[in-house]
Amino acid sequence: MKPLSDSELQDWLDGQLNLDAEQLDANAKKDAALYDKIYAELKADEHVAGATFGFSNKVMREVFLETERKKDRKQFLLISALLVAIGMMAAAVIFFFNISVAQLFANQSPMQLFLFVAFGLAVLAAIQYADKRWVRK
């Protein structure tokens, strides 16, 4: 008969202590019986409520929405970058060709008119693209 401390008894029940059950004294046997009940209860499935009905579908919907939000953010950044680029290009053209905006309509040279219309169309296209995404959504 071997008197075991409570800690040793738990280690034995966890399989971390090599000892035969017959080697336990009466007290340890009594405690082991109590621990057996506790261990059984801790493993019991009956008290474990699983996920709620349709939970995975809800998660998938959220994940889908999150993915869409991420895509939208990317699109928004892309459109913003596009608009900034167009503005900068226009500024560069005005600077490079030394265009006077006030005289643009007065002079009405074909080149200047073409650039103005091209710029306007590009802005419109960007707005339409963004609009189409919102409408589709």
Next chain:
Amino acid sequence: MTDQELIKRILNGDLGSFNVLVKQHERLVFHMVRKLVGNQNEDVEDLCQEVFLKVYKHLSSFKNEAKLSTWIGSIAFRTAMHYCKKNGIKTEELTESTPVSGADPSPEKALIDQNEKSYLQQQIDRLPLHYKTCLLLFHYEEMSLKEIEKTTGWPEGTIKSYLHRARKMLKDQLEQYQQINNAKHETTIR
């Protein structure tokens, strides 16, 4: 399908595979969150959803050093603990001096046994969060001490000590409960 294959598919944009992952681990996540924040808490489902959204967002950072379930368990654990702290949830602490209450009124042995189980469950639910977490992961989820360490971030020695103390408390409570029940049973017979 192995965990690695599943992760690879999800990272390649296969949402169906993520659905498989959710179904594989929802029981673990629900069980952990319920045990930590309380069974009756209305936010359990939202918290579990939050856990899986975090899993989806951070899956690319998952390294195969731990099991996928351990990693998901650690996210569930941290999310639930954060919720408990934020909402001031503190489970009623079971101590050595907590009186045994609610002994069974029925003399039937079967009913006594049934109530012994309920009583034990009650006591488990009343344990401090740290103890409860260790018991749940070790016994129910059958995690090793190393895995619990990875899940909770607590040192292995501390986990072992929590486990011992929690089970000792439960044993003392159960012993007290049985003594009271036996005394009641003897009185009824007389």
